[in-house]
Amino acid sequence: MKEFNLDLQMHGLYAGGVSKEMTIPVMAEQSKIKGLDVLVTADILHKNWFQHVKQNLVEESNGTYKDTLGKCNFIIGGEVEDNKRIHHLFYLPSIEAAQELREKFLGKGNLDCILCGRPQLRLTAEEIAERVIEAGGLFGPAHSFTPYTGIFAFYDSLKDAYGEMHKHLQFIELGLSADTDIADTISENHSYSFLSSSDAHSPWPHRIGREFNKIKMSNPNFKELKKALTEKEEKMITMNVGLNPKEGKYHCTACNSCFAKYSLEQAEKNKWKCTMCKGQIKRGVRDRIKILADTEPGIHPKFRPPYVHSLPLAEIIQQTLKVKGINTKKVQQKWKEFTSHFENEIYVLTVAKKEELDEVDPLIASKIIAFRNGWVHYIPGGGGDYGKPIICDSKAEFEKKKIEFKNEIEGISDHIVQTKIKNY
Template identity: 55%
Template sequence: MGLREFNLDLHFHGPWAGGVSKNMLIPVIAEQAQLKGLDVVSTADATHGDWLKHLKQELVEEENGVYRHPGFETRFLVGTEVCCNRRVHHLIYLPDLATAETLRLKLMGKGSLDCAMCGRPQLRMSPEEIAGVVHDLGGIIGPAHAFTPYFSVYAHFDSVKQAYGAEGKKISFMELGLSADSYFADLIAENHEYAFLTCSDSHSPWPHRIGREFTRMKMEKPGFEGLRRALADREDGLITLNAGLDPREGKYHLTACNACYKKYSVEAAEKFKWKCVTCKGEVKKGVRDRIRELADFGEEVHPRHRPPYQHLVPLAEIIQAAVGAENPLAEKVQRPWLKFVETVGNEIKVLVDAPIVELQEIDERIAAYVEAFRAGRVLYLPGGGGQYGKPIICLSEEELERKKTELGDALEGKGDAEKQRTLLDY
């Protein structure tokens, strides 16, 4: 059997992780993932007792740890996320649900696994200890959203190897998170050793959230061993695409107040002792500035095995801009969204693969916005402090230049009290 490409989103959460939609249930996830264009997703939260029961009730095993809901084509691989005693989040992938049960037993007594907010359990274990348990079970582990100011490896360590200690040499991947991309991550030399996962970390099943970041991989067929091989590969190009938000749309891209979202330079934040001069809230260091501290390179550089990174804007947000809606879930957004998806096949095909002429036959105005997005005519009011950035799609180069002038410093997150220096101009 030859290799085929599959779209994977291997990080989101079920209802027991806190702040998660009550609709995050397997039948809904399977349906919405199929509409999005995802071939393979994670089970998520596979150490939580009630969620494990739900998984066993709703999924059937096809073969070798690949699961499917009977009503849909979406495949599920067993995965979860845990938090260690250093406040770092880790993604874990396992051969099957039986192994998840074994992992659960080994974690008993190391933290609460079954509370209403424990889909992502907080464990009294170090990164090295957790990785050792996972590796002994034949699983895969790596840092989740590696750069965010909360709960990430680079928030609390200066390198992945430092975090995982003796287990560090077995780490094959890191998840980039919404506020970083390959361009930023590869400014750190150590990261050239790792495969990059792009995943949604979604708390909602709707396609403007789930699959907003995905990884395209070559496998003979979906499966744990195919995933392991792709994450370990540095020669055969088995990961063919990382796709996700422009980092400026991420919630933690710039250094900002986590209460009023005022943006700061690191120098200004240090001057004010990381307290906001406007509201006295806490100022959190942004991903861009943290990478600037750790960067080994001052310009774009990638290892030979690194695939392209394609910036995405969810189709519902593109349609929202085209029709002037206030909400991506509004009926005047969802109606044309469904028409595009049903006609073309799925959302990822609309965003990435379908010829523009095919989209024009469905709706010329929305197709023009998709074409502008693909051409890179998108400006961003950058996010920070926990607030998402805002994409601004421009239909022409003239509009792009005009809005650059109109928005000025706002595009760099510069406030009135102090002007920030940017890490990179891109």
């Protein structure tokens, strides 16, 4: 058995808002630089993308798919949208099974329109689950807690959402706005494996693999993935890795237009209208889960692996150099120096020793170590605005900033603080 890094959610170039560079060869090449061993093919039900995948993958005798240059392994799968606009993920044993599933969905919705990398189906969650399971696939909700298209935005439980089919789901995908600690406060979720995935729309290493799973497998193929998700007591999933949920753009309850944050009580009192700009307030993942939670945080099923918070290397470099964007020349140059000096980005972030990192850049090396030490505060996201990490250089600075940015870290906007003062 070997440990593999798998990113099992992203989109191909035919889906809406996706980079034209999102092709199998580029995905495979970039996965190597990132340190990922297995990617999902994504969008396998789309006619043109299916042809692209078929031309660019080769199947080995043990059922493992690789790109033609053998840089990365692929699992056949994708995302679908149901009649309530909720998103679900599926994984399939073979290209042939994808063809079979496509036939089951023909006439049931939009499969090949311009934005249909993710098919829009006129079927319920339960009806889709039935068809995927019939095709021998694995099925579960995508980014389950997000307010627009996550299952928990519409339903209080998986049983409500999938009916009897909830017993046949193999996983819950957490999405960027949730982690294991948050998701396990709902006790029903203790019956399922968790997946953490990037949902990348471009192939660059600050997108692919920003969330991934470490799984022990004999071969990086569907059969072993199925085993890892269903035979949970074998503990084949050894780690979920991803952003701190506070970085997710729907973590706090906040205004859609000006991103002012609100407590649930304030939002209800204001009838979900922003007092700053009259925009609409959107309920955040933090508050949605608070409503659904029925266990204390920190209680997990025995098989649950640790969830490790991570950050793309380019973002750590950007913070160190104090420049505007991660696509600036300076950041990209340093990122290249690190990723060419070491095996890959995940190695730089999680394994390389301080002395080794110092050889490339001691200042950035210190920030990487500070991040690993957990000297990070987050100004949480909300209303569609991503959260922002503040990486401190020492424990002392971490404690100082905790006081300095108290309100921001707790997700309280200035205007709320002022309103509170007025109320007293």
